[in-house]
Amino acid sequence: MSELTDLTLSECISGLQGGDFSSLELVRAYLQRIERLDNSLHAYLCVLAEQALAQAKDADRRLSSWRKEQEAPPPLMGVPLAVKDVLCVEGAPTTCGSRILENFTPPFTATAVERLQKAGAIVLGKTNTDEFAMGSSTENSAYGLTRNPWDPQRVPGGSSGGSAAAVAARLAPAALGTDTGGSVRQPASFCGVTGLKPTYGSVSRYGLVAFGSSLDVVGVLAHDARDAALVFQHMAGRDPLDATSVERNLTPSDLTRAPFPEREGELRGLRIGVPREYFIPGLQAEVEQAVRAALALFESLGAELVEVNLPHTEYALPVYYLVAPAEASANLARFDGIRYGPRLPADELWQVYRRTRGQKFGPEVKRRIMLGTYALSAGYYDAYYGQAQKVRTLIRQDFERAFQQVDVIAAPVTPNTAFVIGEHSDDPLSMYLEDIFTIPANLAGIPGLAFPVGFDQQGLPVGMQLMGPHFREDLLLGAAGVYQQATDWHRRTPPDGRSG
Amino acid sequence: MGVRQDYEAVIGLEVHAELQTESKMFCACPVVDSTVAAPNIAVCPVCAGMPGVLPVVNRRAVELALRVALALECEIAPLSVFARKNYFYPDLPKGYQISQYEQPLARNGGLTIFVSTGEKRVRIRRVHLEEDTGKLTHVEKNGQSYSLVDLNRAGVPLLEIVTEPDLHTPEEVRAYAMALRSLLRYVGANSGDMQKGVMRIEPNVSVRPAGSAELGTRTEIKNLNSFRALERSVDYEIRRQSELLRQGQRVVQQTLGWDEARGVTVAQRSKEEAHDYRYFPEPDLPPLVLDPAWVEQIRRDLPELPAARYRRFQQQHGLSAYNAEVLVAERPVADYFEAALAARPELPPKQLANWITGELFGWMNTYNQSIDEIKVAPAALAELVGMVVSGEINQNTAKSVLAEMLESGKSAAQVVKEKGLRQVSDQAQIEAWVEQVLADNPTQVESYLSGKETVAQWLFGQVMRLGRGQANPQVVQQALQRKLLAIKQSHTR
Ligand SMILES: [Zn+2]
Numbered sequence: 001m002s003e004l005t006d007l008t009l010s011e012c013i014s015g016l017q018g019g020d021f022s023s024l025e026l027v028r029a030y031l032q033r034i035e036r037l038d039n040s041l042h043a044y045l046c047v048l049a050e051q052a053l054a055q056a057k058d059a060d061r062r063l064s065s066w067r068k069e070q071e072a073p074p075p076l077m078g079v080p081l082a083v084k085d086v087l088c089v090e091g092a093p094t095t096c097g098s099r100i101l102e103n104f105t106p107p108f109t110a111t112a113v114e115r116l117q118k119a120g121a122i123v124l125g126k127t128n129t130d131e132f133a134m135g136s137s138t139e140n141s142a143y144g145l146t147r148n149p150w151d152p153q154r155v156p157g158g159s160s161g162g163s164a165a166a167v168a169a170r171l172a173p174a175a176l177g178t179d180t181g182g183s184v185r186q187p188a189s190f191c192g193v194t195g196l197k198p199t200y201g202s203v204s205r206y207g208l209v210a211f212g213s214s215l216d217v218v219g220v221l222a223h224d225a226r227d228a229a230l231v232f233q234h235m236a237g238r239d240p241l242d243a244t245s246v247e248r249n250l251t252p253s254d255l256t257r258a259p260f261p262e263r264e265g266e267l268r269g270l271r272i273g274v275p276r277e278y279f280i281p282g283l284q285a286e287v288e289q290a291v292r293a294a295l296a297l298f299e300s301l302g303a304e305l306v307e308v309n310l311p312h313t314e315y316a317l318p319v320y321y322l323v324a325p326a327e328a329s330a331n332l333a334r335f336d337g338i339r340y341g342p343r344l345p346a347d348e349l350w351q352v353y354r355r356t357r358g359q360k361f362g363p364e365v366k367r368r369i370m371l372g373t374y375a376l377s378a379g380y381y382d383a384y385y386g387q388a389q390k391v392r393t394l395i396r397q398d399f400e401r402a403f404q405q406v407d408v409i410a411a412p413v414t415p416n417t418a419f420v421i422g423e424h425s426d427d428p429l430s431m432y433l434e435d436i437f438t439i440p441a442n443l444a445g446i447p448g449l450a451f452p453v454g455f456d457q458q459g460l461p462v463g464m465q466l467m468g469p470h471f472r473e474d475l476l477l478g479a480a481g482v483y484q485q486a487t488d489w490h491r492r493t494p495p496d497g498r499s500g
Numbered sequence: 501m502g503v504r505q506d507y508e509a510v511i512g513l514e515v516h517a518e519l520q521t522e523s524k525m526f527c528a529c530p531v532v533d534s535t536v537a538a539p540n541i542a543v544c545p546v547c548a549g550m551p552g553v554l555p556v557v558n559r560r561a562v563e564l565a566l567r568v569a570l571a572l573e574c575e576i577a578p579l580s581v582f583a584r585k586n587y588f589y590p591d592l593p594k595g596y597q598i599s600q601y602e603q604p605l606a607r608n609g610g611l612t613i614f615v616s617t618g619e620k621r622v623r624i625r626r627v628h629l630e631e632d633t634g635k636l637t638h639v640e641k642n643g644q645s646y647s648l649v650d651l652n653r654a655g656v657p658l659l660e661i662v663t664e665p666d667l668h669t670p671e672e673v674r675a676y677a678m679a680l681r682s683l684l685r686y687v688g689a690n691s692g693d694m695q696k697g698v699m700r701i702e703p704n705v706s707v708r709p710a711g712s713a714e715l716g717t718r719t720e721i722k723n724l725n726s727f728r729a730l731e732r733s734v735d736y737e738i739r740r741q742s743e744l745l746r747q748g749q750r751v752v753q754q755t756l757g758w759d760e761a762r763g764v765t766v767a768q769r770s771k772e773e774a775h776d777y778r779y780f781p782e783p784d785l786p787p788l789v790l791d792p793a794w795v796e797q798i799r800r801d802l803p804e805l806p807a808a809r810y811r812r813f814q815q816q817h818g819l820s821a822y823n824a825e826v827l828v829a830e831r832p833v834a835d836y837f838e839a840a841l842a843a844r845p846e847l848p849p850k851q852l853a854n855w856i857t858g859e860l861f862g863w864m865n866t867y868n869q870s871i872d873e874i875k876v877a878p879a880a881l882a883e884l885v886g887m888v889v890s891g892e893i894n895q896n897t898a899k900s901v902l903a904e905m906l907e908s909g910k911s912a913a914q915v916v917k918e919k920g921l922r923q924v925s926d927q928a929q930i931e932a933w934v935e936q937v938l939a940d941n942p943t944q945v946e947s948y949l950s951g952k953e954t955v956a957q958w959l960f961g962q963v964m965r966l967g968r969g970q971a972n973p974q975v976v977q978q979a980l981q982r983k984l985l986a987i988k989q990s991h992t993r
Pocket of ligand 1: 524527528529542543544545546547548655
């Protein structure tokens with residue numbers, strides 16, 4: 001048997017339920033591997049070793065009693081998962097990668113995490129993130145950057161870089177991320193893992209520390225589409241604590257089957273839209289080649305490629321950088337040093353705010369708060385925020401029109417493969433361009449799935465994304481599942497992974 | 501007084517009324533009386549603005565808001581939108597208040613008020629839902645001053661009710677505020693407990709030369725929570741602004757506070773320092789879409805409202821404007837009156853009303869009891885008034901009987917029987933008392949005969965005293981008149 005940490009989530013589950021190994025062994029294997037590799041990788045901000053071991057023992061007891069009774073245990077019983085540090089876990093520090101939440105421990109658990117725990121999952125630890133999920137490289141974490149397991153000189157992407165790196169380096173079988181403008185899909189692409197951004201509202205945001213409330217969604221980073229579906233299925237659905245959440249009655253077969261199951265694994269009849277606006281000058285040649293090759297494979301599996309237009313794509317980036325910072329400027333107002341987090345004392349109230357926020361927020365967060373505050377200011381609102389909302393509607397309508405023609409849309413995830421640490425540090429605008437292909441799905445609220453489709457000449461993973469109509473994660477996961485049966489890109493592991 | 505003739509005031513009112521719900525606007529915390537509860541006992545992660553929490557709308561708050569909006573004859577928006585109002589203050593946990601801005605719950609209503617010049621409809625511009633803030637207490641300890649934050653009130657549902665600038669005098673302003681308070685209590689939306697700050701009033705005041713169509717520069721007086729402060733501050737502000745204009749000076753647009761002790765308005769901040777609240781739609785809450793059937797149900801279930809009842813009490817029961825007004829002001833009082841009348845439909849409504857607004861109110865004020873707390877049920881009062889009308893007891897006796905009833909909870913008949921207070925209407929008995937009084941007071945009789953007719957009133961009092969107040973005054977009056985006339989005639993003869 002290969003190492004436990006090489007198993008997919010589904011393999012972990014069948015191994016645990018079949019009694020091939022215990023949850024304690026599995027959790028220990030991950031903790032040991034984290035111990036060995038994470039000093040240099042820094043995927044985790046905090047490892048919850050004690051709690052995880054205790055929960056694993058408990059899970060083993062329950063698994064064995066279920067085996068005796070010949071009953072099915074909760075589906076994720078004993079399976080460890082990593083959680084991005086913008087999701088609250090009761091009793092565990094939740095920093096959002098920011099000094100302003102240093103030592104903050106929430107008194108409640110995010111609904112998404114709680115549902116997975118109810119299904120039996122064990123939280124291994126909290127993973128690194130750009131401060132308040134603002135960034136595309138995880139370099140904006142106040143607690144140090146995370147390295148890309150495929151090349152330690154490169155970034156893992158962001159903001160869910162810690163979760164993507166953890167899954168790629170086999171430091172967790174799957175991890176939760178969040179996606180506001182590509183923060184699950186872009187690091188998935190950079191790290192060669194599968195990343196699902198569900199439909200907005202599919203997963204409760206309760207306990208997710210808000211960045212852009214109308215865009216944020218909890219997503220999954222996993223080894224393959226099947227694992228992503230498994231995690232998604234157990235955390236999705238309406239939550240009375242989130243008024244924007246919607247009911248999803250998902251069963252595993254909904255999500256992991258091929259889009260047209262009667263055709264037995266083939267994709268015949270699946271119409272894949274290829275938007276010309278996503279194949280633009282500046283797209284790295286190897287990325288385009290890998291995506292085109294994947295499209296050709298989809299075609300050979302029976303899918304039909306259809307060129308589509310998404311004419312307002314070029315406005316997605318400016319719209320996003322008005323909407324997201326505007327919402328963030330209000331969302332981050334609560335970090336005032338009054339009720340929790342550090343407070344820098346001063347003689348006057350406004351000086352308390354100024355000193356605390358001035359010193360404890362990082363530069364990117366402050367930049368976005370200022371952008372958002374400006375966009376909402378009296379006299380500018382109509383020109384910026386108001387206008388952005390109107391264009392956002394046009395972008396959504398682009399997708400609605402396209403989905404009358406096609407079932408899913410395929411596109412590159414990012415213009416480039418993982419970049420070198422520090423490459424964009426002095427130029428925030430060039431960093432913002434990293435999200436150019438992922439942002440439209442957030443603005444439209446539609447689901448997106450990134451998965452590996454090849455490697456560039458430097459051995460860095462290349463990703464592709466599928467986007468689908470609202471609530472049609474099944475189409476994306478099903479199509480990617482068929483693709484992954486025909487390919488092994490998703491099975492490749494970074495050099496450390498093999499030798500470790 | 502000259503001031504009022506040269507200049508006309510234009511006044512609009514913003515009222516913030518807490519909605520009487522069990523739980524807060526966006527979380528499950530109970531609503532507690534924040535003037536007495538221990539600090540921060542009704543607080544959860546949501547209303548404390550912890551990272552990651554989300555608001556969920558309290559349906560009951562929406563229902564109460566709709567009751568008020570419908571009672572104010574507003575157009576109800578089938579879709580309204582919550583918005584964030586952004587500013588920093590330690591009593592505002594999230595750094596923004598969830599309110600409604602561009603698309604409020606209701607618009608274009610009106611409230612009828614009754615003032616000395618007659619009836620008047622004050623237009624309501626908008627009614628919207630929002631959440632209250634917490635409360636700061638500034639303390640001094642060991643030479644250090646600091647502030648304590650109590651979040652019990654943070655997130656309590658608030659209704660903001662904004663008028664058009666339709667009011668022109670302190671009297672109208674007061675009448676509007678009182679009518680609104682009464683209406684809020686009628687529909688069960690607010691306790692009307694002004695001292696507890698559940699209803700806070702913010703008038704905006706401007707003056708202009710009488711007859712002018714243009715509006716002057718306005719000032720806003722913040723956070724008044726008594727009718728007296730409201731009336732006084734508006735009166736002060738009208739005089740202050742008129743005086744400025746008369747001296748050729750400008751009114752500065754600003755926010756004012758009211759200094760109750762000194763009786764003056766005090767500048768808080770000017771327009772230049774005004775907040776930019778950066779309102780934008782609240783992304784955590786979908787638009788509030790109302791089921792028209794639900795709205796209709798609420799409309800149908802509204803009680804008769806104060807203005808309609810006020811008119812009906814005058815038309816149907818022939819009450820004076822004064823009696824109608826004071827009876828109608830509180831729904832339980834009006835209900836009490838109608839219940840009493842229903843128990844004895846033959847009673848003159850006016851007389852019944854007088855007993856309630858006179859004796860009963862006197863008792864309630866003295867003992868600080870509400871009409872729901874007193875021991876005399878409506879039917880019991882009606883019985884008492886019935887005994888007066890039939891002549892069984894007289895007015896004065898009835899007052900002491902009522903006092904006993906209020907004290908002990910006994911019925912009027914019981915008290916009268918126990919104390920032997922039944923009125924004496926017996927002709928022979930009363931004539932005997934009259935004769936005795938006349939015999940005992942020859943000097944007074946003499947002076948009556950010499951033309952001092954007022955002495956008759958004094959003699960009447962003596963007879964009543966002799967009868968220990970139980971003599972039927974009408975019978976006494978008649979008997980006395982007859983005797984005196986007889987003496988007069990025998991004298992002249
Ligand atoms: Zn609460």
